[in-house]
């Protein structure tokens with residue numbers, strides 16, 4: 001029977017959870033199961049190491065993901081999994097909290113590290129606190145132990161063509177106490193910067209709004225998205241709030257982060273600390289952003305940005 005379950009909003013996150021899930025399942029000595037509602041993703045989960053995939057039926061047009069909670073909760077009561085890992089997206093966190101409520105289970109959110117304590121038979125979850133100044137280790141009392149994990153905390157589980165897991169199709173219909181009456185695109189809806197491989201971040205050092213176009217061009221050239229610091233989103237309203245990076249914004253984990261006129265205050269850096277390569281352009285050589293940068297240019301972004309664009313355009317030609 002499955003003892004570690006994973007549940008993610010997107011298939012890429014499922015693969016990451018399967019990676020850490022496989023390690024935990026091995027240590028606990030149980031099977032690893034994935035939940036999904038997409039048949040293609042079910043195949044992917046099997047290819048990435050799930051012993052079992054529970055395929056949920058499609059949602060009705062007026063239903064949200066919460067309609068799956070009763071089904072998953074009933075199965076959990078019957079199977080009693082040790083651990084349930086959920087991706088820490090907006091919807092994922094809601095799902096995990098609702099599931100924990102239904103199962104009267106403990107939940108650790110935004111876990112940066114997970115390990116199994118064999119002596120105590122307990123999942124140890126590490127999470128940041130005090131805005132990233134400290135690390136807290138917690139364990140959930142009772143079963144199942146539920147933890148949410150931010151996207152890109154773990155690498156994807158390796159793919160294998162020799163799928164040996166099984167597919168279990170769930171027939172119970174999804175049900176919810178809430179009906180969705182209308183769906184419409186949000187104005188100025190931004191791309192999801194948490195999923196971007198490269199992020200160009202605009203800070204208060206950019207003085208003129210039209211220069212945003214140059215940041216967008218740079219992001220386009222390197223296949224990334226544009227994010228910003230809080231003053232750009234909340235004070236100047238140059239960019240949507242869901243592109244703000246940091247403590248009160250999004251946590252990003254791109255391969256490349258380029259900060260343009262960003263000072264690097266702790267509240268911002270909390271959102272960028274897991275970027276693989278950090279580049280910064282700032283006129284102030286003592287700007288805190290340089291302390292953690294892999295590449296720094298002390299200079300005026302009004303001069304550096306056009307040069308950077310020209311160089312990259314030339315390479316691409």
Ligand SMILES: Cc1cc2nc3c(=O)[nH]c(=O)nc-3n(C[C@H](O)[C@H](O)[C@H](O)COP(=O)(O)OP(=O)(O)OC[C@H]3O[C@@H](n4cnc5c(N)ncnc54)[C@H](O)[C@@H]3O)c2cc1C
Nearest residue numbers: 203204205229230246247248249261263267268282283301
């Ligand atoms: C509770 C709380 C939560 C917060 N949450 C967040 C958050 O989630 N995200 C966030 O970003 N902030 C957050 N903040 C705000 C944070 O403390 C900083 O004020 C903010 O990050 C600063 O943004 P900035 O770097 O764009 O601006 P500044 O700190 O004003 O820095 C601008 C930088 O641009 C440089 N510069 C100026 N001109 C140029 C030029 N021509 N070329 C190159 N460089 C130039 C300057 O040297 C300076 O370093 C929060 C604050 C609090 C109190």
